[in-house]
Amino acid sequence: MPHSPTPAPQTSPAPKTLRLKMAQWQGGNLPAYHFGAELLAWLAPPSDTPMVEVPVDPPSADPLPLEDGILAKSRVLAQARSARVLIDAHAPDRLVVFGGDCGVDLAPFAYLNEKYEGDLAILWVDSHPDIMTPAEFERAHAMVLGALMGQGDQDLADIAARKVEPAQVVYAGMDEMSPLERERLTDWGIPFIGPDQLAETSAPVLDWLRQSGKKHVAIHLDLDVLDPKGFRSLLFNKPGSDNAEWADTPQGRMSLAQVVRLLRDVAGEVEIVGLGIAEHLPWDVMNLRDMLAELPLLSD
């Protein structure tokens, strides 16, 4: 019997992942977000994946200018555009983003929605819906998902050439919100799956993903989805403050283990092509760093 030539195995090239460090702090009007990103990137498991850094104005205690109702709008826009230039230069299949305030996911998720031509679910793991507009709030980090959907400030929205449709979006870990936010989500038909529903199972999210029919998912992980009693490196936990400013702001109720389980379950269901981690505020670490800088023998 004559040998038939063995066909070359059908292999697709390994997907190309890019790590993006984006120490944006102006969107939350808090210099500490900058260091949060630095530490987060330092903690990431070592990898051969390339890491690029979006240039960000260094932290400053000077008041940020209010531009069209948004603090430091021109900086936030410029940083999102820089992020997009870096992403386009690498043209990755997958993106990991180390933030920074929540706004760091604007350009990356816009890129992914274009790349996958809308075949992208967006899983927003957060205690807050991030659909504010300048009419209600002045910090861009609370506007990012709205901007991806074409809402609110038009310049921010224009970062996303292809608008995210409400049917692409689901929230996880969130069930408290303002009446206005609730009304908007209801109007748009975007579901939210609360922490109690996810305490023992990831099924509600997996069911939604299945019903969405999307083959790819980008995950926004705002660390404030975590219970601040178990994870203290959050906005609401600043030591030496009564944190009265946040008394009416919903806080997270998920554990680290629940978040890990949720994301791993999602990875078993659809292809994760984006993961942005945001709002890391390691107060102790910053305070310790500042103390070391003042100590004799170290500051000499």
Place this chain on the structure above:
Amino acid sequence: MPHSPTPAPQTSPAPKTLRLKMAQWQGGNLPAYHFGAELLAWLAPPSDTPMVEVPVDPPSADPLPLEDGILAKSRVLAQARSARVLIDAHAPDRLVVFGGDCGVDLAPFAYLNEKYEGDLAILWVDSHPDIMTPAEFERAHAMVLGALMGQGDQDLADIAARKVEPAQVVYAGMDEMSPLERERLTDWGIPFIGPDQLAETSAPVLDWLRQSGKKHVAIHLDLDVLDPKGFRSLLFNKPGSDNAEWADTPQGRMSLAQVVRLLRDVAGEVEIVGLGIAEHLPWDVMNLRDMLAELPLLSD
């Protein structure tokens, strides 16, 4: 008038400082001390000062052997000897130590006491006196100052060729202790200056230093001297634990700012030649690192 040759200016060479990273964890029987040292060293202000690292067995969850009443005594001894070899090789005038458990200061302070021939005050900034012996406790990190004074386990004590005299020692930030500890300090005549006495002024410590007549000081800074409500990266604050184990253990009552002020005031009074920082337990950071290692796209 003929020129007389200009004499060379009388300059003494700049003192030589060495930074020592010692991620010892066995002395506190807690692998987390290892990462605490890594992060502490990462946070230190950048410097041209050389940094050397004492080889330490990597953290492990396996039970440590009890040897002569001390957990992992042979490892703790071997690590102290390694530290001494490294220090002797550099022969510095000043030492900064990044720990690790409190035991990291055994070899460095022994070296300094020999180098300055006893013209050395020891300022122990801590919530605990660290003068236990194997008869009462099995963790070496609670024995280090006792060992420097020749007390307790003889092998640990032998790390210090020149014994520290009780008259060289003062505590700061500590006023609660067990009856046994109080009896020992009274017998030895070692004063302790509590956090309330130091809340507004460093004077009690400065007065003691002046009366001691010592021209050099080595400072042991156990971070547990800090109030755990303001600085959470401490033994007593493990998230998800009721920390019942520490219910009867004295906890710190100083603020970061008070510690900085105290050490800077001391630097104005005598020459600081040693600074060891110990017992850093950044729970959130470790938990976040462990979470990142489990997440899709990061663990792939």
